[in-house]
Amino acid sequence: MDCLFCKFAGGEIPVEFIHESENIFAIKDINPQAPTHILIIPKRHFANAPELAKNEGATLSEIFMAAKEIALENGVESFRTVFNTGADAGQTVFHAHLHLLGGRKFAWPPG
Numbered sequence: 001m002d003c004l005f006c007k008f009a010g011g012e013i014p015v016e017f018i019h020e021s022e023n024i025f026a027i028k029d030i031n032p033q034a035p036t037h038i039l040i041i042p043k044r045h046f047a048n049a050p051e052l053a054k055n056e057g058a059t060l061s062e063i064f065m066a067a068k069e070i071a072l073e074n075g076v077e078s079f080r081t082v083f084n085t086g087a088d089a090g091q092t093v094f095h096a097h098l099h100l101l102g103g104r105k106f107a108w109p110p111g
Contacts, residue, residue, distance in 0.1 A: 001045065005095035009043040019070055023059045026070055026100075035103030036074045040066050045095055049083035052096040067100045076102035080110075 007013040009025060018038065019026035029037040040063045046052040053060050064081070071079045079102035084091040 003045055003095050004093055005041050005097065006045050009041070019066055021062065021066070023056075024062055024066060026066060029099065033099075034080075034101040034106075036071070036076050036079070036101065038067075038070055038074075038100040039097045040070070040100060041095065041097040047094050047096065048085040048091065049096050049098075050085065063098050067098060070100060071102055074102070078102065080106050082110075 004013070008015045008027065015027055017025045017027060019040070023044070024040060024042050026038050026040045029039050042052060042056065042059050042063065044056065044059070046055060049060070067079070067081055071077070079100060082099040082101065083096065084099070
């Protein structure tokens with residue numbers, strides 16, 4: 001499989017994990033959209049969030065718990081979490097990952 005995030009998880013491509021557990025890891029986004037922009041990624045490959053939820057709900061829950069922990073570690077009390085699902089929604093790496101964004105005020109609606 002030619003998946004960038006799978007290569008990160010498997011150690012084929014070195015990357016600095018800012019959080020890691022048996023099931024997930026977190027890295028800084030290379031194109032940050034906020035002062036804090038972290039990607040939280042399951043180690044096992046799932047194409048998108050619905051596939052992850054269907055197959056590993058416990059990992060999905062762990063991702064959200066890690067988001068809260070990472071936000072607090074970065075001094076962020078208010079934050080936004082986003083799963084992009086599909087190309088038209090902005091998903092560019094087709095391995096489920098949660099965007100944790102914080103450190104600035106966000107507008108609504110997004111996009």
